[in-house]
Amino acid sequence: MHPSFLHSPGWRVMSVAESCQLCREAGGEVLWQDERCRLVLVADADYPGMCRVVWKRHVSEMTDLDNADRSHLMSVVFAAEKAVRATARPDKVNLASLGNVVPHLHWHVIPRWRDDRHFPGAVWGPPMRDSRDRPAVAGAVLREAFVRSLAGEPA
Numbered sequence: 001m002h003p004s005f006l007h008s009p010g011w012r013v014m015s016v017a018e019s020c021q022l023c024r025e026a027g028g029e030v031l032w033q034d035e036r037c038r039l040v041l042v043a044d045a046d047y048p049g050m051c052r053v054v055w056k057r058h059v060s061e062m063t064d065l066d067n068a069d070r071s072h073l074m075s076v077v078f079a080a081e082k083a084v085r086a087t088a089r090p091d092k093v094n095l096a097s098l099g100n101v102v103p104h105l106h107w108h109v110i111p112r113w114r115d116d117r118h119f120p121g122a123v124w125g126p127p128m129r130d131s132r133d134r135p136a137v138a139g140a141v142l143r144e145a146f147v148r149s150l151a152g153e154p155a
C-alpha cells in the first residue's frame with residue numbers, strides 16, 4: 001500500500017466485523033444455532049454432509065475460550081460428527097480447525113470416503129482422482145440427526 005493512501009481522507013481502519021468473512025456471513029446454510037455457535041452445511045457435491053461449527057464471537061484460537069465455552073463447542077462438534085456419520089455413512093470423518101485463511105474459530109466436519117477426490121490427503125490438497133457420484137444429504141435430515149445427537153440420543 002502506498003504511504004499516501006494511509007493519509008487519504010477516506011481511509012479508516014476496518015473493524016473486525018467488517019473484514020472477517022465469518023463475522024459477516026454464516027459460512028453455509030445454517031442448520032442450527034444457539035447463543036454461542038452455529039452449525040452450517042457446506043454445499044460440496046464431493047463431500048455431502050460436510051459442515052462447519054462456527055463460534056459466533058470473533059476469536060481465533062481454542063485457548064481464547066474459557067473451559068465451559070470450549071466444552072460446549074466440542075460437544076457441538078462431536079454431535080455434528082455423529083450426525084454426519086449417521087446420514088452420510090462415510091468411511092472416515094475428518095475434524096479440523098485451521099483458520100489460516102479465515103482466522104475466526106471454526107471446526108470443519110468432513111465425511112471422507114476411500115475413493116473420494118482427495119483421499120487419503122486433506123480435502124484442501126491436490127486432487128488424487130475424479131469425483132464420484134454420491135447421494136446428497138439434505139440439510140433437514142442432517143439437522144434432525146444433529147439435534148438427536150446433541151440431546152444424547154442415537155443419531
Ligand SMILES: [Zn+2]
Nearest residue numbers: 020023058104
Ligand atoms: Zn470473525
